[in-house]
Amino acid sequence: MANKCFNYNENDKDVGLSSIPLLAKMRQLLHHFSFELRCSLPNRCLLCQQRIEQQGYQQTFPRRMLTGICQTCLVSGLYQxxxxxxxxxxxxxxxxxxxxxxxxxxxxxxxxxxYHQGFGHLVSAIKYQRQMAALNVLSEQLAYRIQQLANYGLIDLPQVIIPVPLHANRLALRGFNQAWLIARQLSNLLDIPMDDQFIFRCQDTTPQAGLDGKQRRDNCHQAFALNVFQSPLKALGAHSPYQHVAIVDDVVTTGTTVNEMALLLRQHHIASQAWCLARAEAPELRERV
Structure with missing residues (x-):
């Protein structure tokens, strides 16, 4: 999986070509010292409170530090x-x-x-309590799972990653979109672009938590729309620039939200799959996961 340490900036050309190697070296050093500093700070597991040891974690995720969950708790919480x-x-x-x-x-x-047998409470804490400590490690595990399934030929990697959008009113109230944060991490880990403008939420729906299946479907019905004013769509006469996308959310429960977005995409001949930090299975499956 790709891991980008730095990028050249368009403004670099203004300082002269002879300065570019120096700027690149400075960025590498800054990234290195930042990583070393984070490694030296106290880092304890949210679940067992033990110090988190890296134990070769960077071999799987180069230049990324394991935070939030120790490797013992991490392994026990993933699908078995x-x-x-x-x-x-x-x-x-x-x-x-x-x-x-x-x-x-x-x-x-x-x-x-x-969600119920793994790290559901940590995923919920991201959205409802703004506790982001587990976001990086769970995003990394999701990226690893995606790459693994792609290597086995069970999924195809998409052209673009699309976070489930929040309505402007909800975004203003919450202050952030957790799906966008996850999508940004996955974009960096998998080197797949993110498009947060392609789909927007056109209805300010009520929160899905606490609703049954039918209420969720009614709540999300026609809640999303394609942004036909986005420049790529305008250039193509409202035809999609994508054929295959990944929809990103924090949790998939009944699948109502991602299915509604998938239906919208399918109407424009766009295939989709859903990526999430945790899957909330049907009650009859929970004891067997």
Missing amino acids: TEVCLGCAKPLTRLQEYCGQCMARLPIKVIAPCS
Whole structure:
């Protein structure tokens, strides 16, 4: 997986070509010292309160530091078996879908862990308590899972990553969009561009938490729209510049939100898959994950 340490800035050309190697070296040194400083700071696990040891974590994620969750708790909280990409039912071998999902081919949902059996409370804390300590490590595990499934040929990597948008009113109230933060991390880890303007939420829907399946579907019905005023779309006469995208959210529960967005995309002949930090399975599956 790609990991970008620095990028040249367009303004660099104004200082002369002879300065570019020096600027690049300075950026590398700054990144190195920043990383070393973060490694030296107290870093304890949110779950067991033990000091987090790196133990070669950078071999999998170069120049990234393990924070928020120690490796022992991390391993215990991730999926312990392969799961169906449609419903998260445990599988005995690596494959796309279980038998039931094979018949209807639902949207593929990629997650590194179960919401109820894994790190659900940490994921909820990102949204509701602004506790971001676990965001990086869970995003890294999600990126690893995505790359793993792509290497096995079970998914295709998309052209672009699209975070589930918040309505402007909700964004102003909360102050941030957790899906956007996750999508930004995945964009950097996987070297796939993010487009946060392609889809917007045109209805200020009520929060999904606490609603049953039918209420969630009614709540999200036609809540999203494509931004036809975005420059790529205008240039193409309102035709999409994408054929395959990934929809990013923090949690997929009933799948109502991502399915509504997938339906909108499908109407414009765009394939999609869903990526999330945790998957909330149906009650009958929770004990078996």
